Amino acid sequence: MRIEHVHEFTEHHRYYIFRDFSLSALDLKAISLVYQPMVGAVAASFYQLLYQHVPEGRVGYSPLDPQRRLFLSLGIEMNDAGRQRLAQQASILEAVGLLQTSRIAVPGGEDVIYEYELQPPLSPADFFRTGHLTLFLRDKIGKYAVLALREQFYAAEPDELAEAQPGKENISVPFYELFRLNARTTDEELEQALSEVAPARQAPPAAKSEVTQAAGISYGELILRFPRNSANRTYVERLRGDEEGMASVNYVAYKYGLSAADMCRLLDEDGVFHADGGLLLDKLQGKASSMYRQDRKRDEDRKRAMARAAAPASSDAEPVEEVAVGTEFQLDVPAQLAGRCDAPQYNMLMRNEPHTRFLQRFFPGNVPEWLDRQFERIDLSYRLPGAVINVLIHYVLGTNETQRVTKTFIEAVVSNMLVKGVDTFEKAVGYVREQTRVEQRKRETEAGGARSYAGGGKSGQSRGVSRKPAIPIVEKRTTDRQLSAEEMEEIRRLAKELDGQ
Structure with missing residues (x-):
């Protein structure tokens, strides 16, 4: 109970009680032996006093009374210190889940009414499963007292049943095997009447959403x-x-x-x-x-x-049996490992070796730290099998293309593998081969486009008229026939005339 000023909580303010349960003998025992050591005798008495406001055998509301009744019943003085003490006892009950207090503003006035909504004590099973309550009780009475107290709420199972552990068969009879309802299974008038006289303070809560x-x-x-x-x-x-x-x-x-x-x-x-x-x-x-x-x-x-x-520790365990790789699923040896192993050996390593060891083979020294962390995160977060990660390493590092060795490219390939369900070595090999064919077709398309661009001058003449004038080109012709002396003389004469001689 949070009170900003002592005059907001006085003996003159009115209050009422609401409860929708009744205390059983087990509940009273729990309040006396379990809750009272935690909250104290005054708070436990306060809870019992509030409970008695609603007649035994009924649930619902109590009449409106001034809080002077509470002060007098608990022997608390009606001054500032007494008000703070009563508010503190209510807060203690709220903290352990026995009470909820609300303040209601009276329409058209400045007065407020306090509502004390009682909550039933937890069952022994629920209480000792609640961690913070059990630890708080341990701090109050000790660990061994808590264990002894728990035993007081349970009746032991017979030894014969505990040792035998017999098989249990449910032979209970359901309702509809013995009883039959009238043809009219719903009675709207009855349901409306029951809802009107029910002691519930608000309408039943609506169905919770999926996220709730x-x-x-x-x-x-x-x-x-x-x-x-x-x-x-x-x-x-x-x-x-x-x-x-x-x-x-x-x-x-x-x-x-x-x-x-x-x-x-x-x-x-x-x-x-x-x-x-x-x-x-x-x-x-x-x-x-x-x-x-x-x-x-x-x-x-x-x-x-x-x-x-x-x-x-895992390195000391028994070695895992190696799995052979068929010829149809073997990939070529990368240039970095050429001469160090042949294709069957390389694919056996890729299929069976841990990705940390396999990654180390592509570097003469230590693996770059960012690359090591990247593949380690793929292993731990995405749960890809080791063989699939090794094929990914081959695809990224084995082609000797530097534009692939980036975090963005590796993440894109892993995401694509996960979407396509690549979870085995064989599927990973098929994925790599498919991607290689796609990249090859892309390169061929780009090369064909470059050639078409280079020959664009000739093809452009067929699409339109060239802006350059057509200049005749003198063709060089050669023949095996020898010129006669008269022809040579005629050529020299024409040449002299052209020279102006």
């Missing part, structure tokens, strides 16, 4: 983990009755795989709420995306470190 069902984060989980002194605490409290806001929170949590604790950290940051308290979904998604990328990077680093630590 998938994320599974409730308002209670958020407010339980959210810091009390946070500036955004008031905005988060408004999400209790805001179905759309909680749906947005669950959508972001489902989209990025975040837990309730992660969402509390995001909602505690600046800029995720509007000045009027509305949730800014775009800002929240941006911060969630950043957290998702950081968590993913940390997971990859952790997996990489664990893989390196497990490498020496």
Whole structure:
């Protein structure tokens, strides 16, 4: 219970109780032996006092009364110190999940009414499965006391049944084998009457959206983990009755795989709420995306470190049986490894060797760190088999084309392999051969286009009229016939006339 000023919570304010359950003998035992050591005797008495406001054997509301009744029943003085003490006891009950307190503004007035909604205690099985409650009880009474206390809530199974472990067969009879309903299975008038007299305080909640069902984060989980002194605490409290806001929170949590604790950290940051308290979904998604990328990077680093630590142990294990490679699936030996092994040996290495060893063969010294990390991330994150990664290494490094040795190209090839379902050595070889044929056809097409461009001058004359004038070219003709003396003399005479002699 968060009270900003003591005069907001006084003995003059009215209150009422709501509960929709009844305490059993097991519940009373849990309150006495489990909850009271955690919350204290005053808070446990406060819970019992609130429970008795609704008559036993009934559920629903209590009459409106001034809070003076609570102060007098608990023996708390009606002053500032007493008000703070009563508010503190209510906060303790809220923290362990036994109470929810709300403040209701009276329409047309300045007065407020306090609502105390009681929650049933957890069953023994649920309580001891709740980590923070069990640890808090351990801090109060000790570990061995907790173990002894747990045994008090369970009746032991007979030894004969525990040792025999008999097979169980369900022989129960379902409802519709014994009973038959009238032809008219629904009665709208009856359902309406039951809903009108029901003690429920609000209409049944609408069906949850798919993202809410998938994320599974409730308002209670958020407010339980959210810091009390946070500036955004008031905005988060408004999400209790805001179905759309909680749906947005669950959508972001489902989209990025975040837990309730992660969402509390995001909602505690600046800029995720509007000045009027509305949730800014775009800002929240941006911060969630950043957290998702950081968590993913940390997971990859952790997996990489664990893989390196497990490498020496795995090297001592029994060697894996080698798998032979058929002739139809063998690839050519790259130029870097020419003379060091033949095609069958190279393909056997590519099929059976770990990708770390196979990658090392393409470099005379150490493998570049970025390239080693790239293939290690492919191994740990994308879960490609080692043989497929080796074929990828052959495709990237074995062709001796420097434009392929980039992070962008490697990521594009891996993504294409994953989309096409390349998960075996044979499929990877087929993929590489297909890509090689595609690249070969592309080179041939480009070469043909270059040749057409080079001969464009001749082909251009056929498409249109040339702008250059047609200049006759004197052809050089040769013949084997010898000229006579008269012909030679005539040629010399003509030459002299042309020279002006």
